Amino acid sequence: MDYSVAGNDIILHEPDLDLDETLDCGQAFRWRKTASDYDCTYEGCFVDTPLRVSQDGRGRFIFHGVSEQEFLSRWADYFDLSTDYADLKRRFSADETLSKACGFAGGIRLLRQDAWECLISFIISQNNNIPRIKGIIDRLCANYGHFPTAAELARETPDSLAYLRSGFRAKYICDAAKRVNSGDTDLAAVAAMPMEDARRELQKITGVGPKVAECVLLYGMHRTEAFPVDVWIKRVLAEYYPAGFPESLKDNAGIAQQYLFHYVRNLPRKGD
DNA sequence: CGCCAGGACGCCC
DNA sequence: GGGCGTCATGGC
Numbered sequence: 277m278d279y280s281v282a283g284n285d286i287i288l289h290e291p292d293l294d295l296d297e298t299l300d301c302g303q304a305f306r307w308r309k310t311a312s313d314y315d316c317t318y319e320g321c322f323v324d325t326p327l328r329v330s331q332d333g334r335g336r337f338i339f340h341g342v343s344e345q346e347f348l349s350r351w352a353d354y355f356d357l358s359t360d361y362a363d364l365k366r367r368f369s370a371d372e373t374l375s376k377a378c379g380f381a382g383g384i385r386l387l388r389q390d391a392w393e394c395l396i397s398f399i400i401s402q403n404n405n406i407p408r409i410k411g412i413i414d415r416l417c418a419n420y421g422h423f424p425t426a427a428e429l430a431r432e433t434p435d436s437l438a439y440l441r442s443g444f445r446a447k448y449i450c451d452a453a454k455r456v457n458s459g460d461t462d463l464a465a466v467a468a469m470p471m472e473d474a475r476r477e478l479q480k481i482t483g484v485g486p487k488v489a490e491c492v493l494l495y496g497m498h499r500t501e502a503f504p505v506d507v508w509i510k511r512v513l514a515e516y517y518p519a520g521f522p523e524s525l526k527d528n529a530g531i532a533q534q535y536l537f538h539y540v541r542n543l544p545r546k547g548d
Numbered sequence: 549c550g551c552c553a554g555g556a557c558g559c560c561c
Numbered sequence: 562g563g564g565c566g567t568c569a570t571g572g573c
Contacts, residue, residue: 302554402555405572409554412570443569448556485556506554537554 277357279347286339286347292361294383295331301538303495304387305397305410306417314338322354323390324422356385356498368525368532373516377539384538386531387495391463392456393423394496395481398488399448412442429453448483455481467497474499494530503529512536 278289299307299318307320314330321327328340329351339347352358365382369375396416401409417423419439430453434446442449455461461481466474471493478489486505493502503521505513513521525532 398554401553403553403568404555404570405553407573408571441570443571444556444567445569483556487555491554504554507552508554541554 277352281344284341284343286342286344286351288337288339288357289335290337290355290357291335292365292383293335293337293355293385294381295329295337297381297383297538298355298385298387301381301384301534302406302541303534304389305401305406305413306423321423322350323393325350327351354388356388359385361385364528364531367528368535371522371525371532373512374525374532374535377535380539380543381535384534386498386500386534388498389495390423391467391492391496392426394492395452395456395463395478395484395488396423396429396449398491398495399452399481399483400442400445401491402445402483402485402488404445412440415440426453426456430457445483448481451482452484463496467499471499471501490530494533500528500530501526503533506537508537508540509533512540 280287295316295318296309299320300309304320307318310317310319310328312330314332317328317330319326319328325346327342330338330340332338339351342351365378368378397409397413400412404412413423420428429449432450432453434450437446437449440446452461456463461477466477469477474493474497475486475489478484478492479486484492490502490504493499494504503509521529521532
């Protein structure tokens, strides 16, 4: 990890990171791009720890007002800086389609997000589009001043959540909050379970099916073998992987999936 | 206006 | 166990 302390900021050099590609590729919904003199700047949070981070030219990043201690204990982990993405992409590039996807947006990294926040966020994501998902989560966080805890959300009802305009998903949010708050679902325990047990446990929550469970495992628990299949990935699999996704990439299939998702969504037709 | 969205549930066979 | 209609809401 190549970083230095500069006044109140941390300067990071990381060629395998692009903020636009990583923070706006459908894995996290609370980052917003803000005006600045840099190439790009984003503001967001890990749960309730805020961050303003800028990208300045090739592979140079500024973590504004972040101490070395906070950088190392929080943000280095969040941006998965200890994983060698150059090496990952080399392995992915043995596959023709993945090679193109990595060439299209090679600055994607798998964020290590909070499991509870992912659970609620991806319940909201079902049969929904990304701009509207962001809107619902914005209204949720604005109401509390931060992403609500399970205890806070457990007090709500579908009626009291009407302001979210989340439709049929409100009752799912309430069930998830009650289960997590009561300890009926123990997310830390789920994170440590074998994959099949973890999947089964998450799907006990009403409104959590195969896709949402995979998203929680991948984005909120960093289980890189989790492989969420939504309508976009379904198209990729049908078109490019009729014989199935390569077994050799199984351990990091979820990260590969992230490159593929971003690729197909941004090259709707004929891109190849 | 109609089609679609990082799906899951309930019901049917 | 697989197939299909339904579920709110609004982006495009």
